[in-house]
Amino acid sequence: MTVTTPSAPHDSQPALKIALLGAGTVGSQVARILTEDAEMLAARVGARLELAGVFVRNPDGRRDYQLPRELYTTDAEALVDSADIVLELMGGIEPAKSLIERAIGNGSAVVTGNKALLAQSGSELFAAAAEAGTQLSFEASVAGAIPILRPLRDSLAGDTVTRVMGIANGTTNYILDQMDTTGAAFDDALADAQELGYAEADPTADIEGHDAAAKAAILANLAFHAPFRIDEVYCEGITRITAADNEAASEAGYVIKLLAIAERITAGDGTAGAVLRVHPTLLPREHPLAAVRGAFNAVFVETQNAGELMFYGPGAGGAPTASAVMGDTVSIARRLVRGGAGRTHTPRSVVPALPVGEARTSYMVVIRVADRPGVLAAIASAVAEHGVSIESMRQVPLAEDDLVVEESDEAYTDEAPESLLRIITHEAKEQNLAATVATIKELDVVTEVVSVLRVEGN
Ligand SMILES: NC(=O)C1=CN([C@@H]2O[C@H](COP(=O)(O)OP(=O)(O)OC[C@H]3O[C@@H](n4cnc5c(N)ncnc54)[C@H](OP(=O)(O)O)[C@@H]3O)[C@@H](O)[C@H]2O)C=CC1
Numbered sequence: 001m002t003v004t005t006p007s008a009p010h011d012s013q014p015a016l017k018i019a020l021l022g023a024g025t026v027g028s029q030v031a032r033i034l035t036e037d038a039e040m041l042a043a044r045v046g047a048r049l050e051l052a053g054v055f056v057r058n059p060d061g062r063r064d065y066q067l068p069r070e071l072y073t074t075d076a077e078a079l080v081d082s083a084d085i086v087l088e089l090m091g092g093i094e095p096a097k098s099l100i101e102r103a104i105g106n107g108s109a110v111v112t113g114n115k116a117l118l119a120q121s122g123s124e125l126f127a128a129a130a131e132a133g134t135q136l137s138f139e140a141s142v143a144g145a146i147p148i149l150r151p152l153r154d155s156l157a158g159d160t161v162t163r164v165m166g167i168a169n170g171t172t173n174y175i176l177d178q179m180d181t182t183g184a185a186f187d188d189a190l191a192d193a194q195e196l197g198y199a200e201a202d203p204t205a206d207i208e209g210h211d212a213a214a215k216a217a218i219l220a221n222l223a224f225h226a227p228f229r230i231d232e233v234y235c236e237g238i239t240r241i242t243a244a245d246n247e248a249a250s251e252a253g254y255v256i257k258l259l260a261i262a263e264r265i266t267a268g269d270g271t272a273g274a275v276l277r278v279h280p281t282l283l284p285r286e287h288p289l290a291a292v293r294g295a296f297n298a299v300f301v302e303t304q305n306a307g308e309l310m311f312y313g314p315g316a317g318g319a320p321t322a323s324a325v326m327g328d329t330v331s332i333a334r335r336l337v338r339g340g341a342g343r344t345h346t347p348r349s350v351v352p353a354l355p356v357g358e359a360r361t362s363y364m365v366v367i368r369v370a371d372r373p374g375v376l377a378a379i380a381s382a383v384a385e386h387g388v389s390i391e392s393m394r395q396v397p398l399a400e401d402d403l404v405v406e407e408s409d410e411a412y413t414d415e416a417p418e419s420l421l422r423i424i425t426h427e428a429k430e431q432n433l434a435a436t437v438a439t440i441k442e443l444d445v446v447t448e449v450v451s452v453l454r455v456e457g458n
């Protein structure tokens with residue numbers, strides 16, 4: 001599609017120059033909105049939003065939404081220096097960080113969706129924007145189109161947020177949902193997510209949990225008004241999930257979701273802090289998060305006064321994310337027209353990140369055991385040894401053809417039939433649960449640890 005930039009609405013209106021860095025999945029949709037909705041935006045802002053240019057690697061590349069060729073440039077510095085508002089939609093750390101710093105140094109406002117950058121260098125960028133008296137907005141960086149960051153920073157600023165838990169990565173939710181509902185293979189579902197524009201340029205960030213971890217750090221930063229970085233987030237992706245995990249989840253009435261959790265806790269030594277964690281998690285099928293389909297996201301926020309809030313909507317995709325970018329852009333543009341200092345985010349609280357072992361959670365452990373007297377007692381004793389109590393234990397005899405009997409292994413004779421034992425623990429400290437699994441693995445009545453997954457929402 002090729003459009004000519006429409007004649008500027010209301011030439012008498014002042015114009016704000018917009019620099020667009022990146023014209024991929026999200027940037028091309030922002031270009032579309034700036035072009036097709038120019039009249040509406042000008043009326044809403046009180047000034048025209050004039051696209052000064054688009055920085056890309058390949059100015060002759062084909063785009064989802066094609067602007068006139070002369071708007072595309074590889075001279076990022078000149079473009080940034082010409083703009084009132086810089087929209088950074090490139091991704092990656094460099095040159096995005098240097099260009100954002102350049103824009104802030106010029107006193108220009110910045111809008112970004114770059115969660116990887118903010119989770120690594122957000123504190124210094126927020127400080128630079130505050131020092132320059134300009135605005136750095138980033139609603140698109142977490143949960144796509146969902147307005148979650150502004151409510152955390154502003155609407156809930158007078159409350160105390162104690163926990164944030166949600167599905168914050170659309171690509172992995174799409175993959176898990178496709179595998180759960182259609183039996184799709186992992187690789188096929190990932191390829192679809194990439195085709196649909198959900199995945200990062202390098203989808204390893206999605207499937208290994210790094211994208212969700214970056215978002216957990218940003219959510220915690222705004223929820224707890226304290227700086228957090230991605231290297232303070234415990235992170236497990238979905239690539240370790242096995243068919244046995246999926247079978248165990250389904251058999252027990254659960255669904256597996258990749259959850260990002262940031263929670264205020266007090267450690268065993270009395271230190272008040274926060275644990276930030278991302279990992280595959282079992283949710284009861286009736287839990288609201290279990291019903292989140294496709295690339296949608298949903299975030300639960302627990303607070304002292306407002307109670308529990310839930311935010312839901314598209315977490316990925318060009319147009320939904322562009323909506324969040326444009327929300328920040330219009331908000332900034334209105335302030336530039338009206339005058340006044342930019343709204344900055346300067347996290348002042350000190351909330352130390354605590355090790356994941358201090359978190360309280362529960363586990364579902366599925367093991368294969370020899371079916372003989374004393375097995376349950378041995379398991380119960382191993383669990384109790386670490387101060388963990390069992391919520392439920394279910395034994396399922398294994399049919400003969402379920403057994404893979406190795407010739408050389410005398411333990412697997414006809415005299416010792418086996419069964420699957422599914423244990424769901426009560427909530428306990430992560431470190432005690434992990435120690436319990438390690439002890440169970442060593443028991444001679446246990447022939448295999450089939451599945452170990454954390455459980456939420458029981
Ligand atoms: N996709 C999504 O659903 C969401 C994405 N985001 C974030 O938004 C940002 C953009 O994502 P998305 O649009 O999907 O990414 P794409 O990979 O689709 O687009 C990236 C764009 O930036 C340009 N670009 C990248 N690196 C450079 C460079 N070194 N020099 C010049 N141009 C460069 C590319 O140019 P060229 O086209 O010439 O290669 C391309 O136009 C990322 O930070 C991402 O994490 C946030 C929320 C949702």
Ligand SMILES: N[C@@H](CC=O)C(=O)O
Pocket residue numbers: 141142143144168169170171172198199200206211315316317
């Ligand atoms: N790759 C990300 C894009 C949005 O942040 C995701 O899948 O959520």
Ligand code: NA
Pocket residue numbers: 139140141142143144145146147148149324
């Ligand atoms: Na958002």
